[in-house]
Amino acid sequence: MKLPVASNDGSLSLSLSHSASLRLQLPSPPPHSLRQSLSWRPSIKRTISLFTNPQQKPVSLVMAMSARINDESAVESPAKALRKILEMPGVHQGPACFDALSAKLVERAGFLYCFTSGFSISAARLALPDTGYISYGEMLDQGQLITQSVSIPVIGDGDNGYGNAMNVKRTVKGYIRAGFAGIILEDQVSPKACGHTQGRKVVSREEAVLRIKAAVDARKESGSDIVIVARTDSRQAVSLSESLRRARAFADVGADVLFIDALASKDEMEAFCKISPKIPKMANMLEGGGKTPILNPLELEEVGFKLVVYPLSLVGVSIRAMQDALLAIKGGRLPSPGTLPTFGEMKEILGFNSYYEEERKYASAVSQPSIKVGSSINSLQRRVEDDSEKKDQNPQSPVVEVITPEIYRNYDGDGSKGPFSGIWSRRLRVKITGRDGFERLDVRIPAGFLEGLTNIVPALGGINIKELMDDAAGEVGGKLLLDFIDGMGDRIEVFLE
Numbered sequence: 001m002k003l004p005v006a007s008n009d010g011s012l013s014l015s016l017s018h019s020a021s022l023r024l025q026l027p028s029p030p031p032h033s034l035r036q037s038l039s040w041r042p043s044i045k046r047t048i049s050l051f052t053n054p055q056q057k058p059v060s061l062v063m064a065m066s067a068r069i070n071d072e073s074a075v076e077s078p079a080k081a082l083r084k085i086l087e088m089p090g091v092h093q094g095p096a097c098f099d100a101l102s103a104k105l106v107e108r109a110g111f112l113y114c115f116t117s118g119f120s121i122s123a124a125r126l127a128l129p130d131t132g133y134i135s136y137g138e139m140l141d142q143g144q145l146i147t148q149s150v151s152i153p154v155i156g157d158g159d160n161g162y163g164n165a166m167n168v169k170r171t172v173k174g175y176i177r178a179g180f181a182g183i184i185l186e187d188q189v190s191p192k193a194c195g196h197t198q199g200r201k202v203v204s205r206e207e208a209v210l211r212i213k214a215a216v217d218a219r220k221e222s223g224s225d226i227v228i229v230a231r232t233d234s235r236q237a238v239s240l241s242e243s244l245r246r247a248r249a250f251a252d253v254g255a256d257v258l259f260i261d262a263l264a265s266k267d268e269m270e271a272f273c274k275i276s277p278k279i280p281k282m283a284n285m286l287e288g289g290g291k292t293p294i295l296n297p298l299e300l301e302e303v304g305f306k307l308v309v310y311p312l313s314l315v316g317v318s319i320r321a322m323q324d325a326l327l328a329i330k331g332g333r334l335p336s337p338g339t340l341p342t343f344g345e346m347k348e349i350l351g352f353n354s355y356y357e358e359e360r361k362y363a364s365a366v367s368q369p370s371i372k373v374g375s376s377i378n379s380l381q382r383r384v385e386d387d388s389e390k391k392d393q394n395p396q397s398p399v400v401e402v403i404t405p406e407i408y409r410n411y412d413g414d415g416s417k418g419p420f421s422g423i424w425s426r427r428l429r430v431k432i433t434g435r436d437g438f439e440r441l442d443v444r445i446p447a448g449f450l451e452g453l454t455n456i457v458p459a460l461g462g463i464n465i466k467e468l469m470d471d472a473a474g475e476v477g478g479k480l481l482l483d484f485i486d487g488m489g490d491r492i493e494v495f496l497e
Contacts, residue, residue: 078181079225082153085112086227086257086280091301096311098124099142100149101350105314107150108349113181115155116143119194120315132191136162136171144178153181155229160192161185165207165214172218175226182227184259185215187234187246200237200262208232209249216254229282230255236262236291244275251276257307258282262291266303269295273304280306287312327488328440332458333432336440426469427497429478430457435489447496459486465494472496 085092096117097103106114119130121142126133136159143156156175161168168185175183186192187208189201202208212230219226230250235243240263247258259282263269269292273281283305285294300308325335334340347353430453432441445453447469453460460482468481482494 077225078147078153078179079227082113082155082181082227083225083256085153086306091297091305092307093297094155094307094309095313096120096309096315097146097154098315100145102314102318103146103150103154104349107152111152113153113155114150115182115184115309116146116157117311117315118157118159119311121157123315123319130194136167136174140174140178143175143180147179154179155182155184155227156180158183158185160188160190161211161215163190165210168211168214169218169221172215172226172228173222176219176222176224180226182229182257183215184229184231185211186231186261187211188237200233202232202234202237205234205242205246205249208234208246209253212250212255213253227256228254229257229259231259231261231282233261235260235264235268240264240268240271244272247272248275251279255279259284264291266293266295269293269303269305277304282307282309284308285310287316331432331486331488331490333441336434336438338438428453428465428469428481429493429495429497430460431493431495432457433491433493440490444497457492459492460494469496 092112094113094115095106095109095111096119097106097114098117098120103114116139118134118139121139122128122130122134125138125142128134139157139159143154147154156178158168158171158175161171171185172183187202189203203211212228215228219228230247232243232246232250234246243260247260250258257280258272258276260272261284263272269283281304283295283300283303284290284292285308286292287294287310295303297308321339324339328335341349426447427444428447429444430441431439434440441457453465463482465481472479472481478495478497480493481496482492485491
């Protein structure tokens, strides 16, 4: 495959093989739109691999549609942007976010949409399980912060609508005002909980369908086109056949996307995708041990899904990363560089650089006071002269001498044996290897600075390293003084070099 070639008409051409090529029509997009189009790189690779395989039936060049960017995308409604994604061929991945920062990271990673997870928001906002503790008002407030922080469409978790059909209508209208592109509504009883946990219960099929009808009515009354994702938890609460019947009924009353949570096998997933074939289906790839088998995007597309969501990835890795960082800090260390962005990277992600650049446009002469160079220099010269006079008037000012290893050796030059005689010529090497096998610390310090050693590694407190050094003082070359596993599972080694 050759590198892409841009044409004068704004199109982008890719040579795939001797007999195939891919042409993407880009109507002179701005840089942001071009970034959006290039975020489809995985889909391009997938299409190429299928198209160039002589053993398979050629597939259509779907990227001509998925890469299409128009000038009105910057001002279109979030729901319209989401509906365009639903119209594109292929399966579309959407990680779950739980606050504005996680949503911004999803967008920066190149995903075209994301969704809010009640499980993750309950964890991040309340530090409580997803068992019905979090309220409509809290979910709405968190959702507004999320939708305002990104330009990609966001699907909001509307739980069970927080009550009866009238509450569902209020929830839908609230989510529309909050800027959501879509809303997920389910048929659980109150209090609801994560669909992959035990004891799930659902309302009757009739009430479940009326909830979706109420949502559709609320959309019409608001003049909105918010995408309604109708979810049923009846697979685990009742049976597969009941969940399929409910999904069909949801489609009949106007649901835009169908979602059966906690399907237990690939066969069940295929059976689900066969009903109401014209309505897009959502798959929930609950990470870490859910009831639904984890399939990759290609497999999910083959089964028939349009949207695939990952509810726990971001909150899960955040929990583990914070735990590891806290263990490092408690042990007197910083998190390993590989897990910690630089300060500059964090400022870039959070928009400091963009802020400073924009701020300069509004800087006035008042906010940038001029400095009189001549008067400042004269003032500085007067201060220096005053300081010199004060020193001359106080000849008894104490002299501070900094003791370095070289000076210390001079004091013992007569051969006397002080408490640290000869130690300055040796070094201590402290090495810490984490329980994950990665190196956390590897430093060398003058052997005479024993008091500062416990400030670096608190786990060495209470160990008489001076005595260990005295025992090894006569040995030539390096020696391992300590080698043990601390209370956090890290291996600590101390060498005398």
